[in-house]
Amino acid sequence: MNDPLKRSHEPIFWLLFGAGGMLAAMLGAMLVFLLAFGVPSGLLPAEALSYTTMRDFAGNVFGKGFLFAVVALFFWHAVHRIFHSLHDIGIHAGLPARVLVYGTAAIGTLIAAAALLAIGF
Amino acid sequence: MSARRPYIRPMARWYLRDPFFIEYMAHEGTAVFVWLFALELLAGLVCLALGEAAWNGFLAWLDWLPAQIANGLVLLMLLYHGITWFLILPRTIPPVRIGHARLPGWVLSAAGMMAMIAASAVLATGAWLLARGGL
């Protein structure tokens, strides 16, 4: 942090931020709609969110990959922006805050992976 | 002795200085809602892994009125995120050239928003087909 010429490690977090931001921009709104209002609005049949349909979807390799990408990347996108916003509003948070904010994404990613593995193939 | 005494103006509340900055903070703020939605999806995944009873609990949460209101807000914020993401896209991606000419920014933004609509339609169709018993 003290040497302004040191190589920044931001590329890792910036790429995750960008990928998550793009995915959320493309699909985020529709995902919220389908999950929360798909059935009530009548767009989706009632069985769309049934236990069997969702287990089948999460059991499929592609379904698993999709769910994992969405949850993990949305987290990484969000924490990167939130961390920079803290800086923007004058909270020049150091390493502990960084660990705390990005940590939620890391833990979220791990839990998502564990849940998807537990669901099995 | 030098009479120089450069004055450095404070940065406090800079984001209220210009409407451009207020909009910037607003679209950066959507990240909080993306985070909340990721958390909601994660909770759903965990419930799904725990079994049918837990999953039905998650469905009950989705039906609960306060949760519906919260999800309505999340929906608006993700929509705003999508629109603003594509509005700044011309600044963030390498220029697209057709022959010599650089495509104007609004073309890239419009293409992005069109892709957003198309991808959302594909997703909705996929979900519908899935509910009907497979693709």
Added chain:
Amino acid sequence: MKPQTKTVAVLRYRPEQDKEPFWQDYEVPFAEDTSVLAALNYIKDELDGTLSFRWSCRQAICGSCGLMIGGKPRLACKTFLRDFEGKVTVEALAHFPIERDLVVVMDDFIAKLERVKPWLMPREERAPEDGEYRQTPQEMSLYEQFAGCINCGLCYAACPQVGLNPNFLGPGAIALLHRYNLDSRDGGSEERMKLISAELGVFNCTAVGYCSAVCPKIVDPANAVNVNKMNSARDYFFRFLPRPAPKGGCQ
């Protein structure tokens, strides 16, 4: 006929007597074609000879009259009193230290411009008898836009990240860096990459985009900064692989 007048409020700062800047109002006669720069010159000539500000060309090319006018970074010679309802506020460029009145300290900005090595570092040395370094119009069109910068500093006044972290290289210097990196005759990209990827480099940017919105020369510095994030990320992950040509793209 009595000429119309307009109130011009100027943020004054005289280091030898003022603890901090203060606003001072002047009544200035104006017509359709009165620029803010003309108004400042009127104030200095007719009302208050102690007012300090920089200017030279009066035609938006020397880059010395950048000010916050109506709260936004603008060139005083390209901004007109007729476009403002009521009072016009004029303040030194944001994010720069105020030297005196509307004059800011540019030293740090100039140092950043120098830092990006804004000159051609030839890919191969040539003797005069080998002839010029040639370039096609297509090759030139790649960087032409970024060569339009007049170093007015408006983008620095528009960039909150410059204000929050004075170490950040900033939009203008990175646009200048990009201009040389894109030049087919230049071989210095790799050397400049260190700067792009450093703590003071492109990742301070949060894509606010205001720099490009205020640029009087449509340079689009935000694009230069953000394109280099991708370049830096590529360098970050592939730096241990053998490199292909010293410079890609511009053959």
